[in-house]
Amino acid sequence: MNLLHLKYAVEVSKCRSISEAAGRLFMGQPNLSRAIKELEREIGITIFKRTPKGIVPTPQGEEFLARAEQVVLQLSEMEMLYGKAQKDRLSLRVSVPRASYIGMAFTRFVAGLDPQKGMELDYKETNSMRAITNLTQGNYRLAIVRYDETFADNFCTMFEEKNLHAEDIYTFCPVAILHKSNPLAKKPHLGLNDLSDGVQIVHGDPYIPFLPSYEARRAELPTEKQRRILIYERESQFSLLEQIPGAYLCAAPLPQVLLARHSLVQRKCEGLEKRYRDVLLYKHGYRLTDMDRGFLAEIRNIIPEIAPAD
Numbered sequence: 001m002n003l004l005h006l007k008y009a010v011e012v013s014k015c016r017s018i019s020e021a022a023g024r025l026f027m028g029q030p031n032l033s034r035a036i037k038e039l040e041r042e043i044g045i046t047i048f049k050r051t052p053k054g055i056v057p058t059p060q061g062e063e064f065l066a067r068a069e070q071v072v073l074q075l076s077e078m079e080m081l082y083g084k085a086q087k088d089r090l091s092l093r094v095s096v097p098r099a100s101y102i103g104m105a106f107t108r109f110v111a112g113l114d115p116q117k118g119m120e121l122d123y124k125e126t127n128s129m130r131a132i133t134n135l136t137q138g139n140y141r142l143a144i145v146r147y148d149e150t151f152a153d154n155f156c157t158m159f160e161e162k163n164l165h166a167e168d169i170y171t172f173c174p175v176a177i178l179h180k181s182n183p184l185a186k187k188p189h190l191g192l193n194d195l196s197d198g199v200q201i202v203h204g205d206p207y208i209p210f211l212p213s214y215e216a217r218r219a220e221l222p223t224e225k226q227r228r229i230l231i232y233e234r235e236s237q238f239s240l241l242e243q244i245p246g247a248y249l250c251a252a253p254l255p256q257v258l259l260a261r262h263s264l265v266q267r268k269c270e271g272l273e274k275r276y277r278d279v280l281l282y283k284h285g286y287r288l289t290d291m292d293r294g295f296l297a298e299i300r301n302i303i304p305e306i307a308p309a310d
Contacts, residue, residue: 005039006068008032009047010236013065014138017052069137076139082125084193088120092291095131097146097278098203100254101170101306104296123233125223127203128155136162142292143281144169148274155279156185159204163284169299170252170278175309176269177249180243184248185265191270197227198246201237204230252276256307268309 008025012032015021022029040047047061057065090113096102099105106123113119124134130144135143147155149171159166178185184194229244231237241247241264253266280296282288288296 001036001040001146002039003041003071005035007072008035009039009065010069010072010139012036012048012055013057013069015057018055066137069139073139090114090117090121090291091289092120092142092295093122094142094144094292094295095124095126095134095140096144097128097131098125099144099146099252099278100234100258100300101302102144102253102278103234104255104258105302107294108302109295109298112298132158132162132164132281135164135283141282141286141289142295144278145281146278148276150274152277156267159281164281165284165286167280168277169280169301171275172252172278173275174250174272175253175266176272177241177251177254177264177266179247180263180265181242182246182248184246185267190267190269192269195248195250195269198248199244200228201240201244201247202228202230203234203248204232236262252278253306253309255302255305257305259307266307266309 011025011113012018012021015024018033018036019029022032036047043064045060045064046058047064048055049058049061063072096106110121115136122140124131124140126134128147131140131143131145134140145155156166176184176190182198184190184198187194229240229242229247237249238258241249242262250269250272254264258264259266282292
C-alpha cells in the first residue's frame with residue numbers, strides 16, 4: 001500500500017474537496033483523483049462519495065480513514081523524532097479557538113523564529129469539537145479548546161475518554177467590544193438591552209457535542225436577535241466594528257495593544273455572566289517539543305497584557 005496515498009486520502013477527508021486538498025498538497029487535481037481511485041482499487045472499497053455538500057466518506061470509508069489517520073500521524077511523529085531532515089526543521093501543528101490573544105501570541109512566536117531554518121507551521125482556528133477531532137484523528141499535536149463552564153463536566157469526561165491531557169490556560173467572562181465611535185462606548189453602564197438595537201458580530205459555527213445542533217446554536221446564538229453578522233474567521237471583525245454603525249462583539253477581552261490599534265473599547269455588560277475556559281489539550285504520553293513550549297510560553301506571556309473591561 002502506498003503510504004502517500006494514505007496521506008492523500010486523509011487530506012481529502014479533512015477538506016471535503018478534491019480541489020482544496022490538491023492545493024494543500026501542492027499537486028494537480030487530476031493526479032490526486034487518480035491516486036484516490038488507485039487506493040480504492042487496491043483496498044477494494046469506495047472511500048468517498050460525492051454529495052451536494054461536497055465529498056464525504058462512505059461508511060466503509062469512515063472506518064478506513066480512522067485507521068489511516070492514525071498511521072499517518074504515527075509516521076509523522078516518527079519523521080519528526082528520527083528523520084535527519086527534521087532535526088533542523090521547525091514544526092508546529094495546533095488547532096485553536098478564534099481568539100485574538102492567541103493569534104497575537106502566535107504572531108510573536110513566529111516573529112522570533114530563525115528565518116534561515118526550514119519550517120512547517122500549521123495553525124488552524126476552528127470550533128472546539130473540530131479541534132478535538134484534529135488532535136485525536138488528524139495530524140495535529142496540540143489543541144486549545146474553548147467551552148462554557150456549564151459544560152465543564154461533560155468536556156472533562158470527554159478528555160478522559162479520549163486519553164487527553166488537559167491544562168487550563170485562561171478563564172474569562174465575555175465583554176462587549178465596540179468601536180470608540182459607537183455611542184454605547186461612552187455609556188456608564190451597559191446591559192444586554194442596550195445592545196438589542198445594534199448589529200451583533202458573532203462566529204457562526206459554535207459546537208457543543210453534548211447537545212443537538214439546534215440547541216447548541218441557540219445556546220450560543222439566541223434566536224431572538226434580529227440583526228446579526230455571522231463570520232467564520234477572525235480578522236474581519238475589527239473592520240466590521242469600525243464600519244458598521246452600532247456593531248458590537250461579545251467575546252473574550254482583548255490585549256491592550258489591539259484595542260489601541262483598532263480604536264476599540266471593551267465594556268462589562270450586565271447579562272454576560274457566563275464563564276468560559278480556554279484549555280490546552282494533547283495526548284497522554286506526548287512529549288512537548290521545544291516549538292510547542294515556545295508557543296505556549298508566548299500565550300502565557302500575553303495573558304497579563306489582556307486589558308480589564310471598564
